[in-house]
Amino acid sequence: MKIATWNINGVKARLDTALKWLGEADPDIVCLQEIKSVDEAFPGEAFERLGYNVTTHGQKGFNGVAILSKRPLEDPVRGLDGAPDDVQARYLEGVVSTDDGVVRVASIYLPNGNPIETEKFPYKLAWAERLIARAEELRALEEPTVLAGDYNVIPDAIDAKKPEVWVNDALFQPESRDFYRRLQALGYVDAVRSTTDEPSYTFWDYQAGAWQRNNGIRIDHLLLSPQAADRLEDVTIDRDVRGWEKPSDHVPVIVTLGL
C-alpha cells in the first residue's frame, strides 16, 4: 500500500498537475494540504473518476486538508481537540481497512509560524502541542498509523541547503525542532530519515531560482507508528514533480507499507 503526502498549494490551480501525478504514481492514499478550497468547491469528481474516495476539511482562501483513498476513509476526524475557537482547517484523520487489518492516516498542515515575534509563532507551538496530545492517544491504540503532512519544521541542519539562512525562521527554531523530536520520542519514525542520511528536500521556494539552485528544505514528513514502521518497504520523494509546469512549491513524498 502506497501512502503519500503532498502540499499542493491550491487544489483548483493544481488540478491538472495532481491528476497527472496520480496517474503516474498510483498511490492508494494521498494526504493533501493547502487545498485552499471550501468543501463545496473541491473538485472531487475529477479524483473520483480515478477511483478515489474524497474526504475534505476545507476553509475559504487558506489552509484546508483532504484525504484521497481508493478504499473508503472511515470515521473521519476533522480538527484537533483543545481549541474550540480555532477555525483553521489543518487536520483530517481517518481509518482505512485493508486485507491485512487497518491503517490510520492523518493529513497534517502545521502552522508556518512566521514571523516569530508575532502571535503566529505561539499559535504554531500551541497547535503542535495539540498534535502531540493526539499522537499520544493514537500511539496507545498500537495500530499502523501514518501522521503525514507539511509540518513546517526543518528537523536538522542537513534538511536545508543553507541552514544558516533559517536560524531566525519559525521552521528551524529550537522549539519547532524539539516538537518534532518529541513526536519521535513517542515512537513515531521519520520515514525518510530512517532510510537515508542524504539531504532530501521536499520544498523549493518559487522565488530566486530556488529549484534551479536546489536551494530546498525538508519539511514534508511521514511519521510512522511502530506498527507502521515495521511494515515499511520503500520511501520515495517525487522531486521531479517540482520541475513540471505549474508546480506546487512542495513535492509528493510516498511510503510503501506491506499492508
Next chain:
DNA sequence: ATGGTGGCTGTGCCA
C-alpha cells in the same frame, strides 16, 4: 540588489 513568486469568492494576506 532589502528584491523575488504564486494562490486566492483576494484588491492585501499568506506562504
